[in-house]
Amino acid sequence: MTYRVFIVDDHHMVIEGLRSLLGDEKEIELAGHATSVATCRAFLQRQLPDVILMDISLPDGNGMDLCREVRALYPSVFVIGLSTFSQQSFIHKMMEHGASGYLLKNATKEELLEAIRDVVKGKIYLSEEASQIMKKDNPPAVVLTRREQEVLALIAEGLTNNEMAQRLFVSTATIDTHRKNLLTKLDAKNTATLVRKAVQQELIQV
Amino acid sequence: MTYRVFIVDDHHMVIEGLRSLLGDEKEIELAGHATSVATCRAFLQRQLPDVILMDISLPDGNGMDLCREVRALYPSVFVIGLSTFSQQSFIHKMMEHGASGYLLKNATKEELLEAIRDVVKGKIYLSEEASQIMKKDNPPAVVLTRREQEVLALIAEGLTNNEMAQRLFVSTATIDTHRKNLLTKLDAKNTATLVRKAVQQELIQV
DNA sequence: ACCGGCATCCCCTATTTCGGGGATATTTTA
DNA sequence: TAAAATATCCCCGAAATAGGGGATGCCGGT
Structure with a gap:
C-alpha cells in the first residue's frame, strides 16, 4: 500500500525538504505540490491524494479555511496541518476544520511518516508540541458576541x-x-x- | 571557486530543502548544519564556512544575536538571515547585527544562489519583500526614554x-x-x- | 559653561471610563 | 414552547484619563 501525498506550502525550501525526506520512501508517492490555495483547488479537481500536507499560511488564503473546504468536498482526503508556529489558535482552528493531524516544521522524517500512516487509518496525529497545546485546558476561550x-x-x-x-x-x-x-x-x-x-x-x- | 555554506535552522524540512536545493550545485559545498545556537558555536570553533544561512528563531536563542556574535568573532563569515516572516523588526535587527542578506523561506533556488554569490563578494542581498521593508521609510521608529x-x-x-x-x-x-x-x-x-x-x-x- | 534632553512636579478643567445597580424586547437554542 | 442568550436602554457616583498650560533641577556632552 502506497500513500499518495500532496503538499501545499508556499515555501520552496519546505517543499524541497519534504520531497527530499519522503521522496525515496517506498510507501509514499508524491502526487505533487501547490504553492497557493488556487493551484491546490485546481489539482484536486483532477485527482485526489490520500493525504495533504498543508501549511497554514498561504499567499492567497490560509490553510485553515482550505482545510475545511477540502474536507467538505473530498471527505476521503486527509489533511495534516503544517507550520512553523505552535500557536494554539492555529492548531485549534485547523483541527476544528477537520484536519487529521498537525506537525511543526521541525518534525523529523519519522514523525512525518508516522503522521501519514496514522491519518490514513483515520487516526489523529499531533506532534508533541501540538498535543501539549491541545491538552492544556488552554484559557477557556473567551466567547464574544x-x-x-x-x-x-x-x-x-x-x-x-x-x-x-x-x-x-x-x-x-x-x-x-x-x-x-x-x-x-x-x-x-x-x-x-x-x-x-x-x-x-x-x-x-x- | 566553491563556497562553503553552513545552515543554522531548527526545521529539519528546511534543512533538507536547502540541502536538496544546493546539494548538486558545483559552486556550493555544504559544510553542514546546526539546529541550535550551541551546536552552531561548536561547529565554528572547528571550521569556518564562507556563508551561514541563519534562521532568526532558534530553540536556544535567536538568529539576531547569534549573527552579531558570529560577525564579531569571525569577520570573514557572511551571514544571510532566513525566515518565514517579513516582519520589519526582524529584518532590521538582523541587518543591524551585521547580516549581509535576508531571504524569506519561499525564496527560489535562483534567489538563494544569487544571494550567496552576492554576499561572498561583500555585497548586500535582500529579497524583494525584505528590500521593500527596508526601503519604506518605516514608521520613524519612536524613541522612548x-x-x-x-x-x-x-x-x-x-x-x-x-x-x-x-x-x-x-x-x-x-x-x-x-x-x-x-x-x-x-x-x-x-x-x-x-x-x-x-x-x-x-x-x-x- | 552652556544647552538639550530628561525626569520631576504642579495647576486647571473637561471628558471618559469604571463599578454598582436594573429593565425590556428580540433572537437563539435546547 | 420555555429558557437562555443577546442587544438594547437607563440611573447613580467615583475614579481615571486627556489636554492645556508652566516650572525646576540634573546630567551628559560639546
Whole structure:
C-alpha cells in the first residue's frame, strides 16, 4: 500500500525538504505540490491524494479555511496541518476544520511518516508540541458576541463610547454595557488590560 | 571557486530543502548544519564556512544575536538571515547585527544562489519583500526614554497612574506627564490606541 | 559653561471610563 | 414552547484619563 501525498506550502525550501525526506520512501508517492490555495483547488479537481500536507499560511488564503473546504468536498482526503508556529489558535482552528493531524516544521522524517500512516487509518496525529497545546485546558476561550467583537475592535481603534454609539447607531449606554461585559469576559480592569488581552487572545489583529 | 555554506535552522524540512536545493550545485559545498545556537558555536570553533544561512528563531536563542556574535568573532563569515516572516523588526535587527542578506523561506533556488554569490563578494542581498521593508521609510521608529518605557509597560499591565506612582516612588503628576508624552510620541489619543500601537511597534511584548 | 534632553512636579478643567445597580424586547437554542 | 442568550436602554457616583498650560533641577556632552 502506497500513500499518495500532496503538499501545499508556499515555501520552496519546505517543499524541497519534504520531497527530499519522503521522496525515496517506498510507501509514499508524491502526487505533487501547490504553492497557493488556487493551484491546490485546481489539482484536486483532477485527482485526489490520500493525504495533504498543508501549511497554514498561504499567499492567497490560509490553510485553515482550505482545510475545511477540502474536507467538505473530498471527505476521503486527509489533511495534516503544517507550520512553523505552535500557536494554539492555529492548531485549534485547523483541527476544528477537520484536519487529521498537525506537525511543526521541525518534525523529523519519522514523525512525518508516522503522521501519514496514522491519518490514513483515520487516526489523529499531533506532534508533541501540538498535543501539549491541545491538552492544556488552554484559557477557556473567551466567547464574544458579534456586537462585543465590533465594540472591542472599535475600542482598540481608539473610539470613545460616544463615537462608537454614533457609529453603530445606538445609545452610549449600550456601548457602555458592551464595554463592561468585555471587561468582565476578558477579566480586565481597564482599557489598557482589555486591549492587551484581546491582542494576546487574538480577538483583535494588531 | 566553491563556497562553503553552513545552515543554522531548527526545521529539519528546511534543512533538507536547502540541502536538496544546493546539494548538486558545483559552486556550493555544504559544510553542514546546526539546529541550535550551541551546536552552531561548536561547529565554528572547528571550521569556518564562507556563508551561514541563519534562521532568526532558534530553540536556544535567536538568529539576531547569534549573527552579531558570529560577525564579531569571525569577520570573514557572511551571514544571510532566513525566515518565514517579513516582519520589519526582524529584518532590521538582523541587518543591524551585521547580516549581509535576508531571504524569506519561499525564496527560489535562483534567489538563494544569487544571494550567496552576492554576499561572498561583500555585497548586500535582500529579497524583494525584505528590500521593500527596508526601503519604506518605516514608521520613524519612536524613541522612548527609559522611564517612558517603564511607564508604558505598566500601563499595559493595567496599572493606574496612582498605582504606577507608588510603584515607581514618584508623584502621580510625573506619571501623568510621561503618559501624555507617550500619547504624543505614539500619536495616540487614548489608552486603547496607545497599547495597540505599542504592541504593533513592538515597544511592549504581548 | 552652556544647552538639550530628561525626569520631576504642579495647576486647571473637561471628558471618559469604571463599578454598582436594573429593565425590556428580540433572537437563539435546547 | 420555555429558557437562555443577546442587544438594547437607563440611573447613580467615583475614579481615571486627556489636554492645556508652566516650572525646576540634573546630567551628559560639546
